[in-house]
Every structure is written in C-alpha cells, then in structure tokens.
Amino acid sequence: MRELRSEVLVLGAGPAGIAAAVSAERAGARALLVDMQAEPGGQIWRGQWNKATDSTARRWLSALRASPVEGRYGLRLVDVPAPGEFVFDGADGPLRVHCERAVIAAGARERLLPFPGWTLPGVFGAGGLQVLAKNGWPVAGKRIVVAGSGPLLLAAAASLRSLGAQIVLIAEQSGWRDLAAFGSGLLGTPHKVVQAAGLWRKLIGVPYRTGSWVTQALGDNEVRSVIVRRGRQIVQLDCDALAVGYGLVPNTEIARALGCELRDGAVWVDMHQHTSVPGVYCAGEGTGIGGIDQALVQGEIAGCAAAGRAELAATAQRRRRGSERFAAHLRRHFGLRAELRSLAQDDTVLCRCENVAFGAAKACSSMRDARLQTRLGMGHCQARVCGAACEFLFGWGAATPRPPLAPAGLSCFNLSTSAENPQEPT
Amino acid sequence: MPPEISVRIDGEDVRVRGDCSVAAALRQAGYAATRLAHDGSRRAACCGMGICFECRVQIDGRERLACLTPVAAGMEIWRDA
Ligand SMILES: Cc1cc2nc3c(=O)[nH]c(=O)nc-3n(C[C@H](O)[C@H](O)[C@H](O)COP(=O)(O)OP(=O)(O)OC[C@H]3O[C@@H](n4cnc5c(N)ncnc54)[C@H](O)[C@@H]3O)c2cc1C
Ligand code: FES
Numbered sequence: 001m002r003e004l005r006s007e008v009l010v011l012g013a014g015p016a017g018i019a020a021a022v023s024a025e026r027a028g029a030r031a032l033l034v035d036m037q038a039e040p041g042g043q044i045w046r047g048q049w050n051k052a053t054d055s056t057a058r059r060w061l062s063a064l065r066a067s068p069v070e071g072r073y074g075l076r077l078v079d080v081p082a083p084g085e086f087v088f089d090g091a092d093g094p095l096r097v098h099c100e101r102a103v104i105a106a107g108a109r110e111r112l113l114p115f116p117g118w119t120l121p122g123v124f125g126a127g128g129l130q131v132l133a134k135n136g137w138p139v140a141g142k143r144i145v146v147a148g149s150g151p152l153l154l155a156a157a158a159s160l161r162s163l164g165a166q167i168v169l170i171a172e173q174s175g176w177r178d179l180a181a182f183g184s185g186l187l188g189t190p191h192k193v194v195q196a197a198g199l200w201r202k203l204i205g206v207p208y209r210t211g212s213w214v215t216q217a218l219g220d221n222e223v224r225s226v227i228v229r230r231g232r233q234i235v236q237l238d239c240d241a242l243a244v245g246y247g248l249v250p251n252t253e254i255a256r257a258l259g260c261e262l263r264d265g266a267v268w269v270d271m272h273q274h275t276s277v278p279g280v281y282c283a284g285e286g287t288g289i290g291g292i293d294q295a296l297v298q299g300e301i302a303g304c305a306a307a308g309r310a311e312l313a314a315t316a317q318r319r320r321r322g323s324e325r326f327a328a329h330l331r332r333h334f335g336l337r338a339e340l341r342s343l344a345q346d347d348t349v350l351c352r353c354e355n356v357a358f359g360a361a362k363a364c365s366s367m368r369d370a371r372l373q374t375r376l377g378m379g380h381c382q383a384r385v386c387g388a389a390c391e392f393l394f395g396w397g398a399a400t401p402r403p404p405l406a407p408a409g410l411s412c413f414n415l416s417t418s419a420e421n422p423q424e425p426t
Numbered sequence: 427m428p429p430e431i432s433v434r435i436d437g438e439d440v441r442v443r444g445d446c447s448v449a450a451a452l453r454q455a456g457y458a459a460t461r462l463a464h465d466g467s468r469r470a471a472c473c474g475m476g477i478c479f480e481c482r483v484q485i486d487g488r489e490r491l492a493c494l495t496p497v498a499a500g501m502e503i504w505r506d507a
Contacts (some may be wrong), residue, residue: 036476038496043475074494076476091490108475121458121470132493136446137471138454190479221468222458352472352480355464380479407479407489 006032009099014042016284017105019299021069029307036076047134078408089408099281101306108285110245115343117217126245130156140164143239147171147214150247156200172210182333273302290327351386355378367396430497449492460506
C-alpha cells in the first residue's frame with residue numbers, strides 16, 4: 001500500500017480544512033490536506049478552484065496554492081486502524097497516512113426526510129442539486145421546485161437560477177413568524193444582512209412560501225410533479241426536478257470512529273478546537289452548523305493549535321464568538337415541524353440502500369434494533385441518510401460506526417490491524 | 427461552450443462536456459438513472475456530495491461515485507439500470 005507521513009493531517013478541504021492547513025503551515029508545521037472530492041473547496045466553494053468568482057474563495061484558494069501544503073484529492077477516508085494512522089481509498093487504490101496530529105474538517109450533510117416519491121430520479125437534496133449543477137449537471141431551462149428548510153434553500157435557488165433554471169417555487173416549512181425573528185436577529189451581524197439581501201436580489205420574482213412543504217413527488221421513471229401543502233391548501237405543481245433538504249447535520253463519523261466525545265450531535269471541542277481525544281482537532285460544520293464564517297475562523301484556530309502555536313490565533317479567537325452567536329441563532333429559528341414526521345406512508349422506503357420501508361422501521365425500538373431486524377442502515381451509505389431521518393422521525397441516536405467507514409476496495413484492509421479502541425495519534 | 431470529449435456509456439459512444447462530473451455527464455447524455463434498487467425501482471444521484479451512494483456506477487472497471495468523479499476522455503462507464 002502507498003504510504004505517506006505528515007506532521008498534521010487535515011481531513012476535508014472545505015473552507016475549514018483549507019484554513020486549517022494553510023494556518024498550520026504558517027505556524028511552522030508540515031500539513032497534508034486530503035479530500036474525497038476531485039478539488040479543494042468543500043461544498044460552498046465547489047467549482048471555484050479553477051475559476052473563483054467569490055472573493056473570499058479566491059483569497060483562500062490562492063493562499064492554499066501559494067502555501068507548501070501537500071494536497072491529495074479524490075481520496076476518501078475509509079479506516080482508522082490505529083492511533084495516528086488513516087487509510088484512504090481512491091481511483092489509484094489505497095493510501096495509508098501516518099501523522100502526529102489530525103484536524104477533522106469533514107463538514108456537514110443535508111438532512112433528507114422520506115415522503116412518497118422521494119427515491120425517484122430527479123429528486124435531490126436542495127444543496128445536493130446545487131452542488132451537482134456546479135459540476136455541470138444540466139439545469140438550464142428546467143423547472144425546479146426548491147423545498148425544505150433553512151437559508152440553504154435561498155442559496156441553492158439563487159445559484160440554480162443563475163445557471164438558467166426556472167424556480168417554480170421555494171417552499172420553506174418554517175412559519176413566517178420564525179423567519180421574521182431569524183431575519184431581525186441578523187441585524188446584529190451586518191454582513192449577514194448584506195449577504196441575505198444579495199440572495200434576495202437574485203431571487204426577485206421567484207415565489208417564496210413559508211409554512212409550506214412537499215408531501216409527495218409523482219412520476220414514473222422520473223419526477224414530473226410535486227404536491228405542496230400550505231395549511232389546508234394543497235397544490236400540484238409540474239416540474240423537472242425537486243430539490244428538497246431539511247437543514248444540515250454535522251458529519252461526525254470520523255470523529256466517532258476516533259473516539260471523540262459528541263455533544264448535541266456535534267463534535268465537542270475546547271477553545272483551541274481540540275476534541276476529547278489528544279492530538280485530534282475538529283473545525284467547521286462538524287462542531288455544529290454555523291456556516292462559512294465559523295468554518296474559516298475555527299479552521300485558523302485548529303491549524304495554529306495543531307502546529308503547537310495556539311497563541312497565533314488570537315484575532316481569530318475574537319471572531320469565533322461572533323460566529324458562535326450566528327450558529328445558535330440559526331438553530332433556534334429553523335426547527336422542523338411535527339407534520340413532517342407523517343409524510344412517509346408505511347410502504348414508503350426509509351433506508352434507500354437496503355429498501356427498508358418506513359412501516360418496518362417504525363416497529364423497531366432503536367437504530368440498533370432496526371439494524372438487526374430489518375438491515376436498516378446496513379447498506380452502502382451506512383445510515384448517513386436514514387440515520388439523520390430516524391433521529392428526527394423516531395428520536396433514535398446514531399449507532400457507533402465500525403470500520404470500514406465506507407465501502408472500499410478490499411486491498412485497503414489487508415494490512416490493517418483493527419483497533420478496538422482508537423486513541424491518541426502518536 | 428467548454429470543449430466536448432468522448433466517453434462510452436453502457437457500451438455506446440457519446441459526446442459530453444469535458445469539465446464536469448460523471449454524474450452530470452450521464453444526465454447530459456440523457457440517462458436519468460444510475461442503478462436499480464432491490465425492488466427494481468430506478469435510482470439516481472441525490473445528495474451530490476458522496477453521502478447517499480445512489481450515483482454509484484462502474485467506471486473503468488471499478489465501482490465509483492459518479493458525483494465525485496470528474497469525467498475524462500475515453501472513460502468507460504456502466505450503469506446498473
Ligand atoms: C450540499 C451543500 C451545499 C451547500 N451550499 C452552501 C452555499 O451555497 N452557501 C453557503 O453559505 N453554505 C452552503 N453550505 C453550507 C456549508 O456547510 C458551509 O458553508 C461550508 O461549506 C462549511 O465548510 P466546512 O469546511 O465546514 O465543510 P465542507 O465545505 O462541507 O467541507 C468538508 C469536506 O470534507 C470532505 N470529506 C468529508 N468526509 C470525508 C472523508 N471521509 N474522506 C475525505 N474527505 C471527506 C468533503 O468532501 C468536503 O469537501 C452547503 C452545504 C451542503 C451540504
Ligand atoms: S449523489 Fe449521493 S453519493 Fe453521489
């Protein structure tokens with residue numbers, strides 16, 4: 001197996017990981033940055049590497065280019081066989097990395113909830129279709145319904161529209177009272193207001209409905225129309241695609257496999273982004289959903305701390321508190337309504353990989369019980385999709401991840417000595 | 427327009443944009459689905475970011491995620507749909 005050594009390994013090359021790797025090098029450490037995407041940028045800066053149009057993206061991506069950080073892309077972390085050892089899988093086969101300290105910057109994923117028709121081709125996550133389109137998925141001239149919850153709906157609709165899509169409707173499940181409270185709370189963070197105003201400008205003329213949600217997607221081989229509910233009103237809308245996501249959930253699989261403590265579904269960190277496991281840091285959405293500003297600030301702090309120079313992040317420390325206020329504000333105002341728990345029918349697929357129906361899962365008592373009885377969460381995605389849905393639908397906690405973290409070529413595991421209790425990277 | 431390249435999808439030669447993901451190339455070439463579920467229903471890319479595994483296809487003989495893989499000239503792609 002190919003092997004690499006590094007002082008600081010940064011897992012994930014989104015804003016948090018880029019800031020961490022660049023800051024670690026500036027603070028005097030050798031950093032290796034690895035991501036399963038083909039290029040650095042994470043979700044928000046998808047497609048910006050070779051043609052940055054966003055000024056913050058341009059600044060950080062050129063800082064990364066100019067820095068001695070070693071970047072390896074198209075490699076997915078699949079195993080953590082021993083402390084300080086990380087196994088990746090990619091097109092050219094596996095790679096084993098040995099490092100002294102690690103920064104986890106694996107971001108977040110969308111919460112997707114089951115409803116009749118959600119497995120049809122043409123039904124995507126909201127940010128999901130946005131990032132697919134940033135990588136060339138054809139949306140020009142297509143009629144798209146954007147639905148679900150949170151500020152990502154606006155960002156997704158604006159970028160799909162700029163690529164030529166016709167946005168039929170944005171259906172936000174939160175009521176207008178919550179949204180008004182969210183909006184007025186932003187007044188304390190003026191640049192967020194400017195950002196929001198910029199998004200709204202790009203959406204002039206697009207119908208936006210609060211307190212509305214999609215109850216069904218219809219079509220034979222592909223989605224053709226959706227049913228949208230608003231109070232007692234029900235409408236059917238023709239469309240070529242449905243982009244629906246119910247907010248973001250932190251990716252915590254890597255942290256959990258390393259034994260890091262979680263709190264409220266996110267990785268617990270101290271003021272230097274240090275997790276409960278010595279030598280392991282976490283930055284960005286994994287520590288709790290907070291968006292790009294939080295990701296950059298935490299990345300800087302984590303990079304300096306992982307290089308052993310936490311004191312260099314003093315100014316970032318001051319910005320950290322502002323980003324935390326925004327994160328808390330976001331969580332308060334986009335709670336999901338109870339009606340979303342009854343969209344799925346007993347025969348609606350809940351676990352997409354193993355085709356486990358909602359009705360079969362509902363009869364179980366926990367994620368573990370559902371695994372044993374129905375194979376829920378045992379397929380390719382390893383409960384990344386249905387786990388977040390079950391948490392909302394049934395209040396089930398996540399089951400502990402076991403290696404491999406993702407299906408990989410068998411060659412990755414031949415040489416692994418499996419660690420029961422991953423500890424401190426040495 | 428970005429330059430086009432040739433790839434082979436399910437044994438057929440097609441021209442697609444050279445600057446996109448395999449998932450996007452499949453859709454440009456008119457293929458809606460990437461795989462069949464256990465019950466025979468069609469599935470396609472959903473999360474766009476390597477989470478859902480619905481976009482998995484065979485690329486040059488290996489199972490890969492179409493949404494994370496940049497398309498390249500001469501690629502041989504097989505769907506399971
Ligand atoms: C689909 C989607 C679209 C979004 N679009 C926007 C937007 O338009 N505007 C906005 O303000 N916010 C958007 N967000 C919110 C976004 O989370 C933050 O703005 C920002 O990108 C967070 O930065 P981050 O570095 O914490 O995480 P991310 O940007 O998510 O970066 C995490 C990186 O880790 C990599 N990774 C994860 N697991 C592994 C593994 N096992 N092996 C290797 N690499 C791995 C991922 O490929 C990813 O590149 C979006 C989120 C999602 C999920
Ligand atoms: S679309 Fe979900 S993994 Fe590719």
